[in-house]
Amino acid sequence: MKTPSIFKAVNGLGLLLLFIIFAMPFVWMASTAFKTLGETLTFPPVWIPETLQWENFTQAWNSGPFLKYFFNSVIVTLFILILQFATIIPAAYAFARYNFPLKNFFFALTMICLMIPSQLIFLPVYLNLSSWGILDTIWGLILPFVTSAFGIFLLRQSFMQVPEELLEAARLDDATEWQIIRKIMLPLAKPVLVTLALFSFIAHWNDYFWPLVMTTTDTARTLPLGIAMLRQVEGGASWNIVMAGNLLLVLPILVIFFFAQRHIIRAFVYTGVK
Amino acid sequence: MAEIRFENISKTFNEDRVVKNISLTIKDGSFTVLVGPSGCGKSTILRMLAGFEKQTEGDIWIGDKLVNDLSPSKRDIAMVFQNYALYPTMTVKGNIEFGLTNRKVPKKEREQLVGEIAGIVGLTEHLNKKPDKLSGGQRQRVALARAMVKKPKVFILDEPLSNLDAKLRTQMRTELIQLHEKLGTTFVYVTHDQVEAMSMGDEIIILNHGVVQQKAAPIDVYENPGNIFAAEFIGQPPMNVFERSAFAGTLDGLPEEAHYIGFRPEHAGISSTSASVPHTIELESEILALETLGAETIYKVKNRIGVMNIRSFAAPLPKNASCFVTIPFEKLYPFGADKTAGPGLDLSVKKEAALNGVD
Numbered sequence: 001m002k003t004p005s006i007f008k009a010v011n012g013l014g015l016l017l018l019f020i021i022f023a024m025p026f027v028w029m030a031s032t033a034f035k036t037l038g039e040t041l042t043f044p045p046v047w048i049p050e051t052l053q054w055e056n057f058t059q060a061w062n063s064g065p066f067l068k069y070f071f072n073s074v075i076v077t078l079f080i081l082i083l084q085f086a087t088i089i090p091a092a093y094a095f096a097r098y099n100f101p102l103k104n105f106f107f108a109l110t111m112i113c114l115m116i117p118s119q120l121i122f123l124p125v126y127l128n129l130s131s132w133g134i135l136d137t138i139w140g141l142i143l144p145f146v147t148s149a150f151g152i153f154l155l156r157q158s159f160m161q162v163p164e165e166l167l168e169a170a171r172l173d174d175a176t177e178w179q180i181i182r183k184i185m186l187p188l189a190k191p192v193l194v195t196l197a198l199f200s201f202i203a204h205w206n207d208y209f210w211p212l213v214m215t216t217t218d219t220a221r222t223l224p225l226g227i228a229m230l231r232q233v234e235g236g237a238s239w240n241i242v243m244a245g246n247l248l249l250v251l252p253i254l255v256i257f258f259f260a261q262r263h264i265i266r267a268f269v270y271t272g273v274k
Numbered sequence: 275m276a277e278i279r280f281e282n283i284s285k286t287f288n289e290d291r292v293v294k295n296i297s298l299t300i301k302d303g304s305f306t307v308l309v310g311p312s313g314c315g316k317s318t319i320l321r322m323l324a325g326f327e328k329q330t331e332g333d334i335w336i337g338d339k340l341v342n343d344l345s346p347s348k349r350d351i352a353m354v355f356q357n358y359a360l361y362p363t364m365t366v367k368g369n370i371e372f373g374l375t376n377r378k379v380p381k382k383e384r385e386q387l388v389g390e391i392a393g394i395v396g397l398t399e400h401l402n403k404k405p406d407k408l409s410g411g412q413r414q415r416v417a418l419a420r421a422m423v424k425k426p427k428v429f430i431l432d433e434p435l436s437n438l439d440a441k442l443r444t445q446m447r448t449e450l451i452q453l454h455e456k457l458g459t460t461f462v463y464v465t466h467d468q469v470e471a472m473s474m475g476d477e478i479i480i481l482n483h484g485v486v487q488q489k490a491a492p493i494d495v496y497e498n499p500g501n502i503f504a505a506e507f508i509g510q511p512p513m514n515v516f517e518r519s520a521f522a523g524t525l526d527g528l529p530e531e532a533h534y535i536g537f538r539p540e541h542a543g544i545s546s547t548s549a550s551v552p553h554t555i556e557l558e559s560e561i562l563a564l565e566t567l568g569a570e571t572i573y574k575v576k577n578r579i580g581v582m583n584i585r586s587f588a589a590p591l592p593k594n595a596s597c598f599v600t601i602p603f604e605k606l607y608p609f610g611a612d613k614t615a616g617p618g619l620d621l622s623v624k625k626e627a628a629l630n631g632v633d
């Protein structure tokens with residue numbers, strides 16, 4: 001009787017601690033976004049601002065060409081997403097379902113890509129794009145990410161679980177390979193596809209490093225760069241404005257997370273089963 | 275409608291010769307059952323016929339078409355898979371319709387065909403369900419409907435009933451037989467269950483290690499097994515087979531060529547009393563074990579020939595009792611040195627001579 005309740009308490013306490021560790025920065029960001037500049041500097045810190053400073057958001061938005069950044073971000077993430085699917089799906093299908101010369105070699109190569117940190121190869125990629133003359137353009141932000149080794153790996157796993165008879169039945173039913181992918185493989189891999197889309201979207205929506213390297217002017221800059229630049233305006237950093245910008249940045253992700261939650265959990269359960 | 279011909283078909287999977295030089299003709303409109311133990315190459319043969327696997331050597335004909343290089347969908351066949359292979363994300367209707375849609379059959383015609391077939395297999399009220407909402411038997415019917423709707427020349431069925439429970443299996447067996455009669459199409463059916471083979475096929479092909487052991491009508495396979503393998507494979511319990519030497523002193527005057535002698539458990543009699551019947555071997559035996567199945571009893575007995583199974587429809591005898599086993603002489607099956615039944619092995623011609631040896 002006694003031990004379980006202690007155990008429960010410890011367990012609950014642990015969970016609470018974890019929650020605080022994860023939620024704290026987020027709550028801090030949200031709270032700061034509504035403060036006056038004065039409130040951001042007080043000690044001890046206030047958690048709930050006296051009045052909600054909604055104008056922080058307009059100020060953040062207006063302190064640079066944010067509409068432009070926003071569109072750049074949307075276009076870059078969307079194109080990356082579409083192009084990734086266009087390359088991942090056929091590649092995963094081929095690796096999962098075909099036999100071709102050097103298949104294992106090519107798959108090993110793909111897996112190696114998964115293990116090399118991007119910081120290691122950014123220089124050669126940069127030089128490459130520079131020789132193509134697409135530095136500081138949207139394409140320079142998109143092209144390095146048109147495929148994803150992780151995506152190929154994960155989708156291949158999921159394609160391999162589809163029983164061979166299903167494909168044979170479809171072939172007897174006069175389905176083309178493309179129809180097999182579209183009508184049979186993809187519907188079965190839906191949880192994985194949703195996960196991949198989310199990963200890709202979050203990674204590239206939030207990406208700071210590569211746009212920082214690639215862009216020199218506002219023509220191709222994305223939201224994370226714009227937000228980071230908020231710090232540099234007006235001499236000292238007005239954290240309330242920076243945090244308001246940050247909140248704007250993560251808002252789309254939060255919205256998507258909210259709606260896709262069910263799929264995400266299922267995707268992790270699904271990939272965890274085998 | 276099509277006759278199927280295999281000409282010198284072999285299949286090798288990395289060094290492993292799984293199908294060995296098979297030549298076969300499957301009659302147009304027949305219900306031909308391929309039967310054999312696990313791993314003997316049944317599925318491989320079907321898959322070569324369907325075009326999923328390419329034979330290493332030989333030609334396959336369907337009707338008057340050489341199909342060696344035709345893709346599966348061009349062979350005018352339909353297949354029912356062991357695990358049904360229904361498209362899980364499509365409804366029953368979607369499953370049945372998929373092939374038609376891919377063939378660009380107009381919607382109206384499609385609707386009509388699907389409706390018709392669904393009626394035949396009794397799925398009309400389930401058309402909008404997904405396969406995971408169906409029972410095993412219903413899934414089986416969807417798989418059948420999906421095959422039927424294409425009106426193929428040949429139906430290929432790979433152990434289609436093995437995932438069903440015993441009762442449903444019996445029911446589907448009858449339904450399949452009726453379906454075959456109704457359609458009149460060639461059915462090629464694979465099973466490792468000899469009861470299924472005997473009850474469904476109008477022709478049975480017994481395979482072992484990728485070699486055809488016998489091809490005949492079920493009753494012929496039973497009455498005139500082509501070799502010891504066929505003799506032991508068909509029938510439950512299997513035929514008792516002994517080397518010639520076991521019969522020394524019991525049965526003299528056997529033809530030279532008879533190296534093995536067999537008899538079916540149900541052809542022997544068992545009784546607690548001796549009754550010297552003419553034209554019969556009588557063996558004093560000891561009952562080692564018995565299985566009482568209600569209508570029949572299966573004994574394992576030991577006597578001077580060896581240990582053998584006896585199947586009897588009489589009231590069961592007590593265990594460990596001694597008894598007399600009788601084997602009518604005309605029910606003995608002789609086999610040659612190569613384990614086949616061949617000419618010159620007919621015991622009946624030497625019946626009288628051999629009879630003198632009965633003690």
Ligand SMILES: Nc1ncnc2c1ncn2[C@@H]1O[C@H](COP(=O)(O)OP(=O)(O)OP(=O)(O)O)[C@@H](O)[C@H]1O
Nearest residue numbers: 287288292310311312313314315316317318319466
């Ligand atoms: N793709 C393959 N690669 C290598 N070997 C294979 C392949 N397919 C089948 N085999 C081998 O061929 C032999 C025959 O297999 P097959 O599936 O035809 O047997 P089966 O008679 O259908 O058996 P079961 O009753 O168990 O289904 C087996 O030894 C199997 O291991």
Ligand SMILES: [Mg+2]
Nearest residue numbers: 316317318432
């Ligand atoms: Mg098989």
